[in-house]
Amino acid sequence: MEKNLFREVYKQVCGLALKDCPPSSLSGLLHGYLSVYSMVRVYPWLEDDYGSLWDIHDRIREIARVIQELLKDKDLPVDTRAGYVVDLMDAYLLYSDVKFLDSALDAAYEILIPKGSDKIVLPCRTPNICRLLCNCYYFTGEDECGLLAGSLVTETLGLSRITSLEELVAWWNAIGFYESVVGEMEVPVEEQRRMTEECVRWAVRVQQWEDEITKCNLGALESLINLFYVLAKQKFAECNSLYGKMNIEI
Structure with a gap:
């Protein structure tokens, strides 16, 4: 990573007014800040570069409140609403505001359980629904919820229906989330092996997408936020590589 690129992007992102950010960009903005928060929490001397942990925390809360308001619109497409639910749950893991979690869980079960029913029915088979099931689990x-998420993962890895890099990256993130939250519950060994092999192939295309993002024009707002999201993840991985061993020794 170019030495000063992330600092430049971070400075620009910190100056953004949330009212100017398209709703579709808020997830990337939130998760970029979550990466920065994790980085500064683990390596506190980085506060000199990225601000205090509390300031980052407050920015995440600000984004989460905007998402919480968006979630109240029940006329949103179901996949969009599912994405907001998952983002709010991710923010709760940091902020621990039970109001965020209550709002998210209420919306999650409105999405997953049709009115008048007591059974989960998947409204669509998307990365957001997969992440939603993982969080509910x-x-x-x-x-x-865990079993249904697993069935979506194996189904997706077994089909060649993904038509764009953006969709593949969304599934890549959902599958990574599934592996960390749910694990391989009741998945046969042969299926686990196939999933691993397929994910190795996907990794090459995900890297291709990230490389393309880093070449985008910083003047476009959504491109800036996408770049922030990608670079924040890369910077955290870079810090783990540089400082991880030292952190363990301490």
């Missing part, structure tokens, strides 16, 4: 412990 994490917060409620319902095995059915």
Whole structure:
């Protein structure tokens, strides 16, 4: 990574007014800040470069409140609304405001359980729905949510229906989330091996997408936020590589 590129991008992002950010960019903005928060929390001397942990924390809360308001619109496309739910749950893991979690869980089950029913019915089979199921499993412990998420993962890896790099990256993130939250519950060994091999192939295309993002024009707002999201993840990985061993020794 170019030495000063992330600092330049971070400075620009910190100056953004959330009212000027398209709703579709808020997830990338939130998760970029979550990466920065994690980086500064683990390596506190980085506060000199990226601001205090509290300031980053406050920015994440600000973004989450905007998402919480957007979530109130029940006429949104179901996949868009599912994405907002997951973002709010991700913010809760840091901010621990139970109002965020309550709002998110209420919306999650409105999405997953049709009115008048008591059974989960998937409204669509998208990365956001997969992440939603994983989070419901994490917060409620319902095995059915974990199993349904697993079925979406194996189905996606087994089909050649992904038509764009953006969709592949969204599934890549969802699958990584599934592996960290749900694990490989009740997945046969042969299926686990196939999933691993497929993910190795996907990694090459995800890297291609990230390389393309880093070449985007910084003048476009959504391009800036996408770049921030990608660079923040890369910077955190870079810090882990540079300082991880030292951190363990300390």
